[in-house]
Amino acid sequence: MFVRRLIKPSYIPSLRAASTVSRKSSPANTQEQEPISLLADEFRLREFGKKYLGDRKVAFTEQLVIKAWQAVSEPFPIYRVTNAEGEFLDTSLEKDFSKEMLVGIYKTMTKLNTLDKIMYDSQRQGRISFYMTNFGEEASHVGSAAALDSKDLVYGQYREAGVLLHRGFSIQQCMHQCYGNHLDWGKAKQMPVHYGSVEHNFVTISSPLTTQMPQAVGSAYAYKLSNAKLENESDKRIVCVYFGDGAASEGDAHAAFNFAATLKCPVVFFCRNNGYAISTPASEQYSGDGIAGKGPGYGLHTVRVDGNDPFAVFNVTKEARRLALQNIPVLIEAMTYRLGHHSTSDDSTSYRSEAEVHQWTEKDFPILRFRKYLQKKGWWSEQQDKDWLAQVRKEVLHSIGVAEKMPKPSVEEMFQDVYKEMPSELVKQEKELAEHLQQYGEHYPLEKFQK
């Protein structure tokens, strides 16, 4: 009431209405309006709830409680379909998965694993400059990729090669990229494992973390507009963007979550929470309920899944895609563990124990867990496994041999694609280098490059 006295006389109607509070109490005035404070409360709750809080029902409280975050809600449970032995917990779900599809998933997971092992060694031998393995995260890549449509656009971080392999990106193409030869579709401009393919709807990887997230939302918005013009439901597409738990701390993640929710974009956010960002453990990355815990705050449909269970990852991604097609963005947090070093430039034993890694390898290695299921079903045998791994190994080694022999692109390629058309100043610089090499070429590794 103090405040009301300060209100200008022109607002007197509210003061007059306020006087009804006292009149209301008298039985003679039963036809009176509701007390002004209640009317104002109703008005304010309606305004705050509808306009400020996304049409939510909100109430006043006289209890001063600053809620501990843990008290707001239960942590997101981890959705799973199979246990660590690869056994279905609800066997009625088994019928959703065909032998053909599962063997395909297994083959991609093991192909990725074999590729990683050989490439890791290859870097150790100094044959390529850099590599990042996917050890322990194979199930999350392939399980999610299998649930997407091949025309859905994928944006990745760098540890999602399984998605590409599932889409048919060849081992040979991986090699061309890692070796930076003239057959690399990226024209040998980037570091190894920065893959990209138009044919496989996989946007070229870049090193700056999380920048792909708001971009994925923008692409999803473009699809939202184009989807609306399509009559056939099966022609519609969504965007799926992968990122790690560390990347989720970048400002761009905040931007992406918020833009996706407010602009209602057909996008699936797929977080690989593998417990570490290089040396930084999750406990130093965030204090809340993981990455999933952020979802509701943005108004995102959210789910947490066992990232080592390809069945579970498949199910959540498929459902997320269904929602995304209705322009409902979804956040998936896949819980997994980074078994390998962060990269070939990292020795993870300096910040985590070998025992910890060993435990994860022993207790929940996704490939082993999945193979157990396939073998129990009689869909895969020890012999098949041996033969398949030998075949993949041969393919990888062969493709290394091919990639290694290929020359790098011509030096002029360095000046291409800065712009669509080369500006005259850049033409001059290209010429300057050419003239320099004419004179000093012997001091440069020209023999490795195409003429």
Place this chain on the structure above:
Amino acid sequence: MAVQSSMMLNAMKQLWKSRNLFSQRFSSHFTFVPSVADPSLGSTTKLNLCQTINGAMHTAMEEDDTSVHFGEDVAFGGVFRCSVGLQDKFGKDRVFNTPLCEQGIVGFGIGLAVSGSTAIAEIQFSDYILPAFDQITNEAAKYRYRSGNLFNCGKLTIRTTWGAVGHGALYHSQSPEAYFSHTPGLKIVVPRGPIQAKGLLLSCIEDPDPCLFFEPKVLYRNAVEEVPDKKYLIPIGQAEVVREGIDVTVVGWGTQLHVLLEAADMVKEQLGISCEVIDLQSILPWDLPCVANSVSKTGRLLISHEAPQTSGFAAEVAASIQKECFLNLEAPIARVCGWDTPFPHVFEPFYLPTKWRCLEAIKNLVNY
């Protein structure tokens, strides 16, 4: 009688000056010099810069149904009224507000462009473009290059208000073009008035590379001229010789071009010095041959911009011209720029590279 009236006039001038000193704004450090449109473009309409930009966006969005316009507060017409009527005409799906987050706006715009939409993003003030610096320089600029031309975001144009406005202080006055000029892959454009804005903005929107379009906000309403009604493009990367001359070449862009024109008038009148005035228009790529040709003729060069001097774009122009025109130069290349301070509030009149500072620099070039 004559003396008396001239004294009175002086007194009134003094009064006017002191009134200005105590008022909140120190705008109009320049007089807008309208351009004359190419007559071959046909009929014209008198428009200010806002209206012209608005019209250009209408044209672009009519022609291309994949185009969208977005940013902070663009839906109701924009805080500078540049997007008035767009949402009514093209709908909420194509013209919409985003959350208040510049890195999100640019990242989102890149994604739209990657997937084939024409994205016209607005950053409310170029002072606030820096949260998006990473998305612009590491991402937008390098998209085509790093993917070997598999992907690109050439359909992205970022419009943003730019430059001094009289009272904008640190965060409503900046001219950040030099930060971006150090980034291969970007195109950067600054128009000096409505006629150039229309042709250059439409070029940016159609250009196959990501473009930054800086709009001198002090000109939004101050700059009024006869703008051709039909669509036309002004090529990016080309400077314009706005006035021919023989003694000194003066180069600038945006609002500063008008300051330079006035300084050129003053030296002509007072000292008979003839300046060749060049509007660079494009900062990246910039028109080195045009400036070099002019300096080869005049032998003297002044470059002027509002942004701070050290590592400002004038440094790039000066170094390049010094290399190209070493034998023609009769005097050291002069730079008249903002001081190496943040952009101040009450000191704006002393901060700006005023016509008086330019006049002095031109005099010194000739007397060297």
